[in-house]
Amino acid sequence: MIPEAEDAFGAAMYACWKGDDARLVIERDDGLVDLDSYDYVAPFRRWPSHERAAMRHVRGRVLDVGCGAGRVAIHLEPRGHEVLSIDVSPGAVRTAGERGARDVRLLASSGERRADGPFHTIVMFGNNAGLLRDARHAPWLLLRFAGVTGGDGVVLASTLDPYDTADPAHRDYHRWNRRRGRMGGQVRIRARFQRLATPWFDYLFTSIGETERLVRGTGWHLDDVIDGAGPTYAFVLRKS
Amino acid sequence: MIPEAEDAFGAAMYACWKGDDARLVIERDDGLVDLDSYDYVAPFRRWPSHERAAMRHVRGRVLDVGCGAGRVAIHLEPRGHEVLSIDVSPGAVRTAGERGARDVRLLASSGERRADGPFHTIVMFGNNAGLLRDARHAPWLLLRFAGVTGGDGVVLASTLDPYDTADPAHRDYHRWNRRRGRMGGQVRIRARFQRLATPWFDYLFTSIGETERLVRGTGWHLDDVIDGAGPTYAFVLRKS
Numbered sequence: 001m002i003p004e005a006e007d008a009f010g011a012a013m014y015a016c017w018k019g020d021d022a023r024l025v026i027e028r029d030d031g032l033v034d035l036d037s038y039d040y041v042a043p044f045r046r047w048p049s050h051e052r053a054a055m056r057h058v059r060g061r062v063l064d065v066g067c068g069a070g071r072v073a074i075h076l077e078p079r080g081h082e083v084l085s086i087d088v089s090p091g092a093v094r095t096a097g098e099r100g101a102r103d104v105r106l107l108a109s110s111g112e113r114r115a116d117g118p119f120h121t122i123v124m125f126g127n128n129a130g131l132l133r134d135a136r137h138a139p140w141l142l143l144r145f146a147g148v149t150g151g152d153g154v155v156l157a158s159t160l161d162p163y164d165t166a167d168p169a170h171r172d173y174h175r176w177n178r179r180r181g182r183m184g185g186q187v188r189i190r191a192r193f194q195r196l197a198t199p200w201f202d203y204l205f206t207s208i209g210e211t212e213r214l215v216r217g218t219g220w221h222l223d224d225v226i227d228g229a230g231p232t233y234a235f236v237l238r239k240s
Numbered sequence: 241m242i243p244e245a246e247d248a249f250g251a252a253m254y255a256c257w258k259g260d261d262a263r264l265v266i267e268r269d270d271g272l273v274d275l276d277s278y279d280y281v282a283p284f285r286r287w288p289s290h291e292r293a294a295m296r297h298v299r300g301r302v303l304d305v306g307c308g309a310g311r312v313a314i315h316l317e318p319r320g321h322e323v324l325s326i327d328v329s330p331g332a333v334r335t336a337g338e339r340g341a342r343d344v345r346l347l348a349s350s351g352e353r354r355a356d357g358p359f360h361t362i363v364m365f366g367n368n369a370g371l372l373r374d375a376r377h378a379p380w381l382l383l384r385f386a387g388v389t390g391g392d393g394v395v396l397a398s399t400l401d402p403y404d405t406a407d408p409a410h411r412d413y414h415r416w417n418r419r420r421g422r423m424g425g426q427v428r429i430r431a432r433f434q435r436l437a438t439p440w441f442d443y444l445f446t447s448i449g450e451t452e453r454l455v456r457g458t459g460w461h462l463d464d465v466i467d468g469a470g471p472t473y474a475f476v477l478r479k480s
Binding site for chain 1 (some may be wrong): 274434
């Protein structure tokens with residue numbers, strides 16, 4: 001969980017929902033600063049095209065991992081789906097709840113229990129494939145996901161190919177990551193908003209090939225890839 | 241001078257002029273992050289109203305202190321004024337020069353020489369009254385300005401009243417500043433853009449009363465104050 005006093009994500013999300021021009025600053029451990037451009041409160045028609053397309057695979061009970069402002073539940077619940085929305089940010093949970101998501105809980109991505117399921121669909125949008133974190137954590141988390149889903153379970157995740165860039169800042173970073181034994185796109189970042197800063201955390205971006213290799217032996221296989229704008233894409237995992 | 245490898249200001253300014261959506265992140269030493277909202281390449285008609293109004297007092301040869309992207313020279317030179325534009329940022333000097341400012345030099349706010357003058361008008365826009373820095377530096381810099389101007393010299397500066405806010409982050413900061421022997425509005429900040437971060441530096445915001453007291457005994461007096469939007473204002477100094 002992110003402590004309330006460090007919840008830059010949640011505070012920015014809540015401010016954004018309240019109509020402020022709130023922009024989250026993302027700081028990377030090589031000193032890079034960037035602005036979070038994600039629209040957490042976008043209605044379905046303004047979601048990135050690859051996420052909209054991936055939604056065709058949603059079935060049954062849904063687990064939304066890293067729910068943010070709750071946009072997945074807010075779209076799916078009126079359409080008859082049960083959705084458990086989870087996030088480590090107290091401000092995100094508050095925002096998603098106030099916006100109308102029905103079942104929102106302050107839980108880590110691995111915090112759901114078998115009793116909360118079984119789920120048919122696990123959603124990781126807003127680049128939340130990043131929550132797979134690193135080469136050790138990813139298979140562990142995917143195994144947990146396998147445990148709370150039935151045989152027809154599906155994972156829908158969005159990410160971007162980190163190597164699809166000419167920016168020397170990113171290319172240098174990938175090289176530095178490999179030198180220190182990390183995957184190229186395994187970014188160590190924190191979010192800042194006003195006086196709040198989250199703890200530093202790892203977040204994983206993978207090429208399609210890396211995604212396929214990460215998934216091997218976890219009970220899942222890479223079933224489909226949906227191209228998005230620029231380096232972004234969504235992927236669909238199904239039980240092997 | 242800001243070393244090239246730390247010139248977040250100049251890199252953002254140059255990117256902005258080249259049409260990128262470049263936003264500078266300002267980091268304060270209490271952990272606050274904010275986005276620089278200043279439009280460095282605005283044409284005169286889009287300058288803040290208090291700066292436009294202060295321009296009525298421009299006469300003769302002009303020293304533009306902290307010239308940024310050169311907007312003061314670009315406005316005044318076609319109208320017959322000689323302008324020496326100075327900035328500590330190599331990227332700002334490059335941007336101002338490429339945009340057409342005629343005499344741009346990489347110099348600190350105290351770097352101008354008597355031989356460069358005499359100046360009739362010294363401009364410190366874009367909140368560059370902040371370059372007065374602190375209660376010790378301000379009178380020293382104003383005395384230098386007195387030395388490079390004639391008897392009819394004028395200083396035109398823009399700033400904001402730091403105490404005209406209800407934001408607890410700022411109110412806490414003013415209190416913390418006073419506890420550590422600084423003026424309330426003496427902010428310690430650095431600018432960040434992509435992987436660049438400037439050194440930390442002090443930048444001074446003052447109420448009108450504080451401005452008046454700072455100026456005493458420097459050869460200048462506070463001759464006029466021009467209200468701007470919200471807490472912003474411009475002030476006019478003339479020789480005593």
